[in-house]
Amino acid sequence: MATFQYSFQKIVDLKSSEKMQAEWLLSSALSSLAAEEQSLQQLLIAKQEWEERLHSAAQNAIPLSELQTIGQYLDHLDSCIANKQKDVQQAERHVSQQRDRLADRMKDEKVWLKAKDHALSRFRQALQLKEQNELDELATVRFMVPTP
Numbered sequence: 001m002a003t004f005q006y007s008f009q010k011i012v013d014l015k016s017s018e019k020m021q022a023e024w025l026l027s028s029a030l031s032s033l034a035a036e037e038q039s040l041q042q043l044l045i046a047k048q049e050w051e052e053r054l055h056s057a058a059q060n061a062i063p064l065s066e067l068q069t070i071g072q073y074l075d076h077l078d079s080c081i082a083n084k085q086k087d088v089q090q091a092e093r094h095v096s097q098q099r100d101r102l103a104d105r106m107k108d109e110k111v112w113l114k115a116k117d118h119a120l121s122r123f124r125q126a127l128q129l130k131e132q133n134e135l136d137e138l139a140t141v142r143f144m145v146p147t148p
Contacts, residue, residue: 004123006116015109022102029098033091040084047077 006012054070 002127004120006119008112008115012109012112012116015105015112019102019105019109022098022105026095026098026102029091029095033088033095036084036088036091040081040088043077043081043084047074047081050074050077 050070050073054067054074057067057070
């Protein structure tokens, strides 16, 4: 019995490999986004803590230079937060691009797998037709040969 060998199997394998690579890239982009969001969260917590320190320092009698230093540090934290928010937005865009890329790779793979399935079904039909013709020929030969 003949075995099915798809002539474009290497392309199917390549498309599967590309899809797997796109999944890894999306996973990497998601972990990068999570790291950026966590870093932003830490900056926001630090800012809140320093704002509380500034508020308590303003209520207590401390030198003006310390208040100015805390205020300057809060300004620095604000600029860090703004930069980190830009980084988070860039990471979100990267995740979106990787999702789109994965969707394209999945479509490509699906198209090639569907083509392979169609080729397999055509192969099976041809094989069944060949077997049926052989059986018909055997039946014809038996019918032609007289029984003793």
